[in-house]
Amino acid sequence: MGPPISEDKTKRARTAILWLSGCAGCEAAILSLGRSLIQLYQGLLMDAFFLVEDRLPFSSQDTHYDYLLFTGAVATEGQLALVEEGRRRSKRIIALGTCATHGGIPAMANRLGLGEVAKEINPSTKRSGSVLPKFLPDVLALDEVVTVDLLVPGCPPSPKELKGLLKAMGHMGPRPTGGKSVCDHCPMERQGRFETKILRRLLPGSYPPSATLGNRCLLEEGFLCLGPVTLAGCGADGPPLCLKAHVPCRGCYGPVPGCHNQLLGMATILSTHGVSLEGLLDPGGLNRFIGAHGIYTR
Amino acid sequence: MKKTIHPITRIEGHADIELEVDGKGRFKSLRLLIGSFRGFEKLLEGRPVEEVPRIVTRICGLCPWSHHLASVKAIERALGIDVPPRAEALRRLAFLISHIQDKILHFFLMSLPDFLSMDEGRRVSGLGEVLKMEPEVAKRALEAKKTCFDLLEILGGKAIHPVSIVIGGVASPPGKEALRTIKRATKRLLEFSKWALSYSKERFFISLKESLWEIPCEKTGFLGTVDEDGWLELYHGNLKLLGPTGEVALFQGEDYGDYLVEEEVDWSYSKLVKTDLWGSGHGQRGIYRVNALSRLLVSKGPSTRMAQGEYGQFLSELGTHAWHPMNYHWARLIEMLYCAEEALKILEGIDLLEGPALSSRTWVAEAGDTRRYTGIGSLEAPRGTLIHHYEIDSKGILRQANLIVGTTHNIAPMAEDAQRIAEGCIERGEGLERVREKVALVVRAHDP
Numbered sequence A: 001m002g003p004p005i006s007e008d009k010t011k012r013a014r015t016a017i018l019w020l021s022g023c024a025g026c027e028a029a030i031l032s033l034g035r036s037l038i039q040l041y042q043g044l045l046m047d048a049f050f051l052v053e054d055r056l057p058f059s060s061q062d063t064h065y066d067y068l069l070f071t072g073a074v075a076t077e078g079q080l081a082l083v084e085e086g087r088r089r090s091k092r093i094i095a096l097g098t099c100a101t102h103g104g105i106p107a108m109a110n111r112l113g114l115g116e117v118a119k120e121i122n123p124s125t126k127r128s129g130s131v132l133p134k135f136l137p138d139v140l141a142l143d144e145v146v147t148v149d150l151l152v153p154g155c156p157p158s159p160k161e162l163k164g165l166l167k168a169m170g171h172m173g174p175r176p177t178g179g180k181s182v183c184d185h186c187p188m189e190r191q192g193r194f195e196t197k198i199l200r201r202l203l204p205g206s207y208p209p210s211a212t213l214g215n216r217c218l219l220e221e222g223f224l225c226l227g228p229v230t231l232a233g234c235g236a237d238g239p240p241l242c243l244k245a246h247v248p249c250r251g252c253y254g255p256v257p258g259c260h261n262q263l264l265g266m267a268t269i270l271s272t273h274g275v276s277l278e279g280l281l282d283p284g285g286l287n288r289f290i291g292a293h294g295i296y297t298r
Numbered sequence B: 001m002k003k004t005i006h007p008i009t010r011i012e013g014h015a016d017i018e019l020e021v022d023g024k025g026r027f028k029s030l031r032l033l034i035g036s037f038r039g040f041e042k043l044l045e046g047r048p049v050e051e052v053p054r055i056v057t058r059i060c061g062l063c064p065w066s067h068h069l070a071s072v073k074a075i076e077r078a079l080g081i082d083v084p085p086r087a088e089a090l091r092r093l094a095f096l097i098s099h100i101q102d103k104i105l106h107f108f109l110m111s112l113p114d115f116l117s118m119d120e121g122r123r124v125s126g127l128g129e130v131l132k133m134e135p136e137v138a139k140r141a142l143e144a145k146k147t148c149f150d151l152l153e154i155l156g157g158k159a160i161h162p163v164s165i166v167i168g169g170v171a172s173p174p175g176k177e178a179l180r181t182i183k184r185a186t187k188r189l190l191e192f193s194k195w196a197l198s199y200s201k202e203r204f205f206i207s208l209k210e211s212l213w214e215i216p217c218e219k220t221g222f223l224g225t226v227d228e229d230g231w232l233e234l235y236h237g238n239l240k241l242l243g244p245t246g247e248v249a250l251f252q253g254e255d256y257g258d259y260l261v262e263e264e265v266d267w268s269y270s271k272l273v274k275t276d277l278w279g280s281g282h283g284q285r286g287i288y289r290v291n292a293l294s295r296l297l298v299s300k301g302p303s304t305r306m307a308q309g310e311y312g313q314f315l316s317e318l319g320t321h322a323w324h325p326m327n328y329h330w331a332r333l334i335e336m337l338y339c340a341e342e343a344l345k346i347l348e349g350i351d352l353l354e355g356p357a358l359s360s361r362t363w364v365a366e367a368g369d370t371r372r373y374t375g376i377g378s379l380e381a382p383r384g385t386l387i388h389h390y391e392i393d394s395k396g397i398l399r400q401a402n403l404i405v406g407t408t409h410n411i412a413p414m415a416e417d418a419q420r421i422a423e424g425c426i427e428r429g430e431g432l433e434r435v436r437e438k439v440a441l442v443v444r445a446h447d448p
């Protein structure tokens, strides 16, 4: 995250955590850190934090932040302005959570356009003179709008990640990052061959596949699993969370470095193993967490 | 002259206030602007049904369990898939713990500053100050919240945005060791819940009650869920509407369309929900509230021993003011105690290792079948009655969705309350900041 903000170790970093278009799950994850949150929180000079602090950001002309964390994607004109203002007034901008780093679930709307979606669900809000926020043509990730100093994906990011982040901010120092895939952390047994050429669905009758569930790679058993194309981290030092629960990865940490499109990555893997792509009932759904950055064309 | 007052904080989601005063500074109107919108109903169209429970969790990061479970319920209804009793018990257990976690967040992390402000007679702005003023309380609350998080990770794969509830059951039922951990931790949560009430009852709920009721709110109807004997129920039950002058309707979640009416307005991206059960002559045009207080008031109360005792005291202390929305917080903590007792009942009374955790039914798409299958799943999310209504085609693809989310029922009554509050503030010559603070108090009581 670049050089330390300040050489003075006793000075607390002025921080704000602001949400854009998201679900508050990233905030809820921070608040689930338990007792250790107390020290982390008090190690920072926390200003605006919409979920738990009644303070508005940039409340005075000279409010500047050392760290400004955004959760959520950029979906409205107001959010765009907030992010731009934030950039001008902060030393470091951190995109927290997959919505902020890749658009996340809110950017699924880019398959149709959020304005279109709103028109269909609630036409009254489109009446002229509406005072409600105006949508941008596309739901954007933070780095499509401003320069971002640190990207922390995860929906939500793991407690370990969050702790490390808040601690590093407290010390105003840099923080290490990794770059492996979910498969690299997965304990499931891979045999290098698929049991089926036709994808199976996670519906009663086809799931679970056999008594071996819990040992064998789900993808090789024929269940779409985005482990190979997804960035590791969700399980911290343990197994990836979904696999631990015997369900396949859906890619919530966004793609591994070198892969920009989880759908294309998976399609290549499936084809290589002779698995029919017809079983992909909703190909666009494989990019459900990364719909920003122009992934969906319409 | 119109003024927009900036976001109401310490709530989930985004709300602004638009206030209009005339040339002499007298109150004209106020609107609560609900600006969050992601369009989930549309985003779900075309998705294979098994993916839906893993997408809808992102509607709300504070109550992803409610959406995960309501979604699975709706799909199982539509496809006619049974769920083995062991899986039902595990789902219920997880749901109760998710309620506890939400109540801790809501009361201790989001709302406590309001009570400390009233208690201290100065403005306490948020968590940072709570950590300093009440370090022991904060520590206990944060620890209990973390306990819930850990249990929910065992039960759901992920605590926030769970994944392990699958169509037909539970993908990864906890084993013996895990169940022992869960039981021990749930006992701690029960102790925490008892303590939470003893901490806040005398200090806030009882001693501040008169000043809480001074906040001018509307007497409305209430909606909640009850079990077959009329007790409070969160997971599986019948919906019950109670009108402001005693009108009653008891119905199944499936029939929500006969009782609840959705209404579009240009100041909220969420639709409003009202009822036509009582006429427009009284009862504020079919406005009702949902969430903890509603659930207690429409039911006979909690069926568990300790929560029942607490509810008795609640009713006798509050008397004819029990309906006032500022009592939501007290009701919420009573419900938390109920959840802990009920969770322990499951852990102590049901063998959670016995029997299958997944349905043995087989579901396959049948060629040539062009029917649409309808399924409606309802439950009581922490924020109120939640309804997922899906149309699914014969290939198992979701074609249409209608979602009524807990918070949306409360928009109409909150908007009414906000009007009254602003009117009073402006008449007394209080500034805009006071309007914002007071409206926020009421919005936070509802748990948005």
Ligand code: SF4
Pocket: A021, A022, A023, A024, A025, A026, A027, A071, A072, A096, A097, A098, A099, A100, A104, A105, A154, A155, A156, A157, B058, B061
């Ligand atoms: S990244 Fe996930 S948890 Fe965070 S705001 Fe977005 S949807 Fe919620």
Ligand code: SF4
Pocket: A182, A183, A184, A186, A187, A188, A190, A216, A217, A218, A219, A220, A225, A226, A227, A228, A240, A243, A248, A249
């Ligand atoms: S494909 Fe999925 S199940 Fe297989 S190793 Fe990778 S993460 Fe594990």
Ligand code: SF4
Pocket: A182, A230, A231, A234, A235, A240, A241, A242, A243, A248, A249, A250, A251, A252, A253, B158
């Ligand atoms: S396994 Fe995949 S989908 Fe599940 S939490 Fe990890 S990255 Fe997200």
